Amino acid sequence: MDRVAKLAAQKAVVVFSVSSCCMCHAVQRLFCELGVSPAVHELDKDPRGREMERALEKLVGRRAPAPVVFVGGELVGSTDRIMALHLGGKLKPLLRQAGALWL
Template sequence: MSDTPVAANAPEITIYSTAICPYCVAAKNFLKSKGQSWTEVRIDLDPAEREKMMARTRRTSVPQIFIGDTHVGGYDDMVALHRAGKLEPLLNGGSA
């Protein structure tokens, strides 16, 4: 059980990443600082997952972050949402 309360309707976070991606590390550290947990999909280990990510996002770069079914984008996109005050409602099950 986590020390940080997570909303009951909090959506699952998915991060598509690779082993050598500094922005992936930054994104995970940022989410950790928010008390969040996530499912990491390593596209460098599974070419089929890379194809799936590209089909879902129309992007080839990592990280690609999903909060529930909402495609947040990469690390910079997530931080921009945070600065605009729209990330926290999304993390709590609302919309951006």
């Protein structure tokens, strides 16, 4: 849990991902198109990935579907939450508030 919290706080946008996950790729692509460069932690490529996956499951309260996104050190959620915020016009203000977007 401590490792996840430390990693989540290291950058304005942090994505815990799985390298073969198309939804993870879509979320990362969205951030890049918005001009945000997230820190991406590939759980399947990290030696402590399974440990981090269990910690994310505890934070989310259920099996954590990849990706799991943090903005400003706070848990935002998975693909559905990110897309809902984006479509509702609330993602950019959240990213600005976290210092991930300047314009």
